[in-house]
Amino acid sequence: MRLGTAISDILHAQRGSLFPWVPVLLGAGIGGYFSLKSEPSGAVIAGLAALSLLSGACAVLRRPLAFLCWAPALVAAGLCLSYARTHSVSAPVLDFRFYGPVEGRVIALDRSPTDALRLTLDQVRLGRVAQEDTPARVRISLKGQAVIPPPGARVMTTAHLLPPQGPAEPGGFDFRRHAWFKQLGGLGYTRVPVLLAEAPGAAVPVEQLRRGLARYLQQRLPGETGGFAAAVTAGDRSGVSQETLEALRQSNLAHLLAISGLHMGLLTGFVFAALRSLMCLVPWIALHWPVKKLAAVAALSAGAGYLLLSGGSVATERAFIMVAVMFGAVLLDRRAITLRAVAVAAVIVLLRRPESLLSPGFQMSFAATAALVAVFAALRDREVPLGPRWLRPVAALVVSSAVAGAATAPFAAAHFNTIPHYGLLANLLSVPVMGSVVIPAAVLALCLAPFGLEWIGLSVMKWGMDWILWVARGVSGFDGAVSHVAAPGPWVLPLLAGGMIFAVIWRGRLRLAGLLPAAAALGIWAVAERPGILIADSGGLVGVMEDRGRALSRAKGQAFTAEIWLENDGDAASQPVAASRWTEVRGALPVWHGGHFRLIHAPGARKLSAVNGCSGGDIVISTVPGGDGCLVLTPEVMRQTGSLALTRDGKLLTARQAAGDRPWTGWQPEGSEIRRLRLLLNGGKSQ
Incomplete structure (x- = not known):
């Protein structure tokens, strides 16, 4: 009774400032859903929904401790809401590399990180792909395109398309999750002209108005000023370099x-x-x-x-x-x-x-x-x-x-x-x-x-x-x-945000207690360690942390992955500079020695053919299959795990382990190569 009375007094002192906790608790449920390693079953969701309703009903009684009933109700509601949203936007995603005719309606234009113009298409048709397996939307970068199709126009071209890519490193930003909620099932590029199949109709008049305004501003205000004006008025960044x-x-x-x-x-x-x-x-x-x-x-x-x-x-x-x-x-x-x-x-x-x-x-x-x-x-x-x-x-x-x-x-x-x-x-x-x-x-x-x-x-x-x-x-x-600065660990931002939210919302001197978890989060961030070894899921790049910073196995190629790795390290070096840090090269092959294993990077068929036999502790990373008798990690193999992170003593973390098995991940079952890799890194002992 005394505990209940004390809690009631504390909550009574917070009257008038409890509502701001509603989005916090709702967000806790949402964050909990996205942190899960596997999708909850329908029975679990039904149970959480019942818990939310029951807790809400108890809170409606308006007893002194009603807020304590609302708390689990809101957390459970956030998790159920996220589950419903995830499955409501479900759409087909490519599971192979596609090359062929693409047709669709232009619904958006923007620019890629490489400054290439990109088209987002809906009402998509792909050659030789059944309609029920065709993505709801695809995004195509234009290489050397002179004529920009207007929004609402139906266009056709021949393009390379890939499934949305996973994290560049385990625990990193998962673009597949981002693409899932945008219903982007394929991304790629075209080097041939985009042809106008049908003029813009009345289906997207707002997009046409936006594009017309952007073109007008870029004509009246030429150069970067016009691109800036189009961005802040019509949301069109295509004119900003x-x-x-x-x-x-x-x-x-x-x-x-x-x-x-x-x-x-x-x-x-x-x-x-x-x-x-x-x-x-x-x-x-x-x-x-x-x-x-x-x-x-x-x-x-x-x-x-x-x-x-x-x-x-x-x-x-x-x-x-x-x-x-x-x-x-x-x-x-x-x-x-x-x-x-x-x-x-x-x-x-x-x-x-x-x-x-x-x-x-x-x-x-x-x-x-x-x-x-x-x-x-x-x-x-x-x-x-x-x-x-x-x-x-x-x-x-x-x-x-x-x-x-x-x-x-x-x-x-x-x-x-x-x-x-x-x-x-x-x-x-x-x-x-x-x-x-x-x-x-x-x-x-x-x-x-x-x-x-x-x-x-x-x-x-x-x-x-x-x-x-x-x-x-x-x-x-x-x-x-x-x-x-280096990327923080997974719990830094939640801990920091939770502490600062408490300091802002809570009334009274106790609010200063929120500064403690915030300070702890900054302390954890300051001593965070980056993975010693990173391997791209494409097999095209390997990065090893050295005294001077991360050493990359290539000076060119895989630029996007290299940039993300270096940024997450807090390293301002360019890819060529990072590649110059690699110390051991045998022939044309970058080699790195671990505790009881050796990494050999051999991208492409020519370099893979230069691998002269493998010892029991060799791990070859390549972009193509081959290497008889060697443990070769290729893109096909890495689709089972995604990108890899290793410590110097061989402890393995995969993107699959970090992201879990969710609707947007699309992992394939692990095969014999991954089992051999785990056995090798575990010192020859079965796990």
Whole structure:
């Protein structure tokens, strides 16, 4: 009884601040689902659903400990929700390398990391592939394509397609999971022209409008400025070069390129403030009409239009939900910017797309928003002065930039392995220009377009964007502009996020206890060790950690995998530099000696033929089958395990072990080669 009374008193002291725990508990269930190594059975899901309903029913009794009943209900609901979402988007995935005719409708255009234009197609038809086995969507990179097909057009070409690839290393980012929820069942490229099979119809008018706007802006604002303008207005990044993208990332200004909370907030805030001010200039309207609510409705309408025009990406949708909750609070005469409003937006996003919990966009945007709300609420409650009235906007900008940067820095470092050191300076120089020049000029251009005077707004918009690009290039060119950090272990971010969430939501001095797990997470991250040996699932690359950093077996080829390995090491070296670290080469074959085994990298048939016999402790990694009598790890063999990580003494971790057997993994049963590998690395003893 005493324990129950004590818990009841603690929860009673938290009244009014318990709702923000709803998305936290829901997210715990979602995170638990995605951390499972095997898919739960239907019976388990049914049991969890019953537990959720039963716990919810107990909570409805509104007893003092009702929140303790809601907690398991929400966690179980998050897991069940993730299961339902996973199976609702199920679609065929290629399980072989396809080469042949491809036909489909263009639904999106973007650029790959190598700056190649990419088409995403739906309504796909593949030559010699039954329709029930054909992916719902495929994505094709265009090599040397001169004519860009418009969205909605039906096109045909001859392309190479592969299944979505697994993690570049065990425990790394699983692109197959990402592709599963986008229903991308095949990815590849074409070197032949893409032919127009059918003109765009009326099925995707918004995409046609977006593409038309992007082309118009790129014509009126040539060069990188036009590409930047198309990106922030229509969500079309195809006109932004990789050089500009890299400059924006290194100056911590990449968030200005993605249509997210900042853009949506600036646009709707500008519309709200402008209309409210204009209506207040007319005394009769100000006295007889609900000016604030009318301006909120108009701003919300502008946000909805921006959502459609920008392509409705997950980040933009999330931003719109947040501003919709804010303006909904205005319409209901509630405080618009509170942790409760942030929690409502998070719940809506998680209910719609549970998988977004794992995305850096979700983590960074809600971390920044929650931190800003908490900090400014604390400043308001404690009546902390921000200086004289004329200086307060500048002080608020400095505080908000510093708080948002600090809140998002751990997540950005974990996902992108970089820390921009001059990000605060770049944001202080750029964000005011985006809010006071670029966004208002874009709205002005839209309002003047019917009169043929949009050039006025576009001219002002160009000046603001040129300034932002100049700042990005200048700041990214500073010495030591970026430092690189190693990837954290799997529990670092959950531990860090859990501690900071507790510190933000909990009331009272006990909230400081949340800093302990956050500090522990940073300590674990600081001493994290990277795998000694990495082997790509393609058989095309091997990386061994040496005193100078990771040594790569090739100076060219497998560039994407090499880049990911080096980034996760926190290593800024290029692939050729990393390849120069490899110390032993026999003939043309890189060789590395372990404790009781030897690695030989022989990509391609010619190099594999140069392997002159194998001893019992030799492991040959190749891109082709062969090597009589040798233990050869080829792409066909590695499809059973995915990429491999080994310690120097031979302890093995596979991508299969790290990711588990889930609907999106598509592992094949392990064969004799993998059993031989495990036996060899175990010192000849059966496991």
